[in-house]
Amino acid sequence: MRLNQPVWQEDGGAWHVFRHDDVKRVLSDYEFFSSQRGTTDDPSNPIGASLISSDPPRHRQLRTLVSQAFTPRAIDDLAGRIEQIATELLDSLPEGDVEIDIVERLTTPLPVIVIAELLGVPANERARFKEWSDATIAGSRQLDAGEELTFSDAQREMVKYFSGMIAQRLEMPKDDLISGLVDAKVDGESLSHIDILGFCILLLVAGNETTTNLLSNALYTLHERPELWDELTEDPGLIPPFIEEVLRFRSPVQHMYRTCTSDVALSGVTIPAGSHLVAWIGSANRDEEVYQGADQFQIHRTARNIAFGHGIHYCLGAPLARLEARIALEALFARYQAVHIPSLEACKPVPTSLVYGFESMPTR
Template sequence: MSVLFTPELLRNPYPMYDQMRIGQPVFYMEAMKFWSVFRYEDVRTVLSDQARFSSGHGNGSNSESASDKPAQANSGFSIITTDPPKHTMLRSLVSRAFTPKAVAALEPRIKQIANELLDPFIPSGQIDLIRDFSYPLPVIVIAELLGIPSEDRDRFKHWSDEVVASANAIVGEANPESQKALMEMHAYFREIIAKRRIHPQDDLISALLLAEEEQQQLSEHDILAFCSLLLVAGNETTTNLIGNAVLTLLEHPIELEKLLKDPLLLPSAIEEVLRYRSPVQAMFRTAKEEIQIGGQTIPAGSRVVAWIGSANRDEQKFKNANTFDITRDPNPHIAFGHGIHFCLGAPLARLEARVALRVILDRLPNLQRANQEMLHPASGFIVHGVESLPLRFQH
């Protein structure tokens, strides 16, 4: 693996980001054949300027070797790899499941799931936050939204981990398990879709099958892609948001004490976690034309990585950017992206994090790390979190 993606760097990429923003804010990574953009304004431009940066994988000679393998693994996620007008149609249809009213209606059930997940661990005073709580919570929520059995969540975990890790193909870590996982996941969802065509249920897959806008129904490929995206993105990002929030609060006891004294700070604290330890560190784009940015010329067809994790620590945008401050205001982070591809699931992720943290803080008093062993970073350089977080608390 490239020295840029060692476990040490994945655990704490922020000093490297600081150096890159100062010295090489737009940088061509020869080994991976892609350009990296590190400053806030440039990252926001790459993410939002769809006229010059495509969300597709591109077919230029400069992008070919960089994108082949990851594209195979992620080719199903059509809503994030298409440009208008198709993206506009897809987003309009699937966004109906994520209206403020629809998301708010999920809060009682999310709270119930969160409490049920904690119940078995209260007597022991110990829990692995990732394995026992922050992983299963969003998976159960997504499974129920889609109308599929939550008992299949171990399969979901394997599939989503492999698909997220498939991005490592870019840095020379191709893994046939990633493609196999994607094929298994698609076969699983095809079976569910076939059943819903015959016997619709009160779930998201049935709603998507019935959805129609301007006589344009979603194709099975589109539905399959959305199910895959929702499972992977809805699982990994929310798992890491909750885990990162608890880890960061434990590392900053003064901020944790502020939050315990004033629970109304919880939404602001979540926004600061999103900025300070962004669950998604990077997004890919393809240059549609030759582009001047940050004093560099990016050739047409080039793959470009917008480093969200770096942008959210940019001192030019955030005062004391490397300080964790749960009262930060304003906080214009771009943890959920920017522009037409702003994360559809952001309201759900925020709700799950708010409910989860409220339950954790209420039910796990005097929370602390169970040991001081080195934490292992989550798989893949695109997501940012830890694989395991053993905790202890009073009971």
């Protein structure tokens, strides 16, 4: 597609963009490509007006508010706790040559626990996170397909739960992100209930499945290339570039959406105002114009990948996701000699084109 139809329209529907340059422009040029999807007062769609679905100036205001909690330094402070969680999860695995689902036992719970602790959610409520997160992704797909949003029971439960948390923090603040949001002011005004709800749900969804998939994709790659396990164990300095190459080669978020604000030309094709666009990050990260031998996995690359997006919406959680991935890999290298996936057929891919990763991955 990048070569022959770099900009392609689905039968009377959305326009798909595949080239690296075009994808970068769509993600970052907010004057022409809007992220806005909902309104600020629609209680049935709290993330429709959240950070990821807003344009400047509202986007800048919201981003300034949460970015303090996600600076590289604030994230580095979490390293000790993330190491502890990774160690506990690995300690709980059975010993010996036993098959386990590494997605269930490590790559799903690690990011869930981290984000739950950041938000200040008690441990016994975390089990419902995955269900809520899946339900929200399903809802977001309805919106993108132009369908009417049907609110599932899981989503209703999630909204009720976070509303209760917000009310509690209003009464008695704690040292967590929700209390910080309740207390925060944008241009002198407090955030509305829906704004705070939107943030909580966005972080829950954006921070979990993506990181799970990065980790699972890294393990899949190590199964395919067992020699890398030894190389990375011997030289841990190679772990960060390895993670970057996994992000490029198997991008956990495959595409993002935008809407054209006016007629605009990309790769010589004019897209009319009001069109919905799908910017294919996964394709951009395999563009030969930018990455030589793009279909080969090579740790030592100089060109940066765009797995975390580009421009003002660049992933807020990128330092956290990288840190979690590094710590999880270090913990695995310290304990095991290899990862072995006995049957590739038994690995279940996530059944959507939005994210790339695995729902289950039996390993030994």
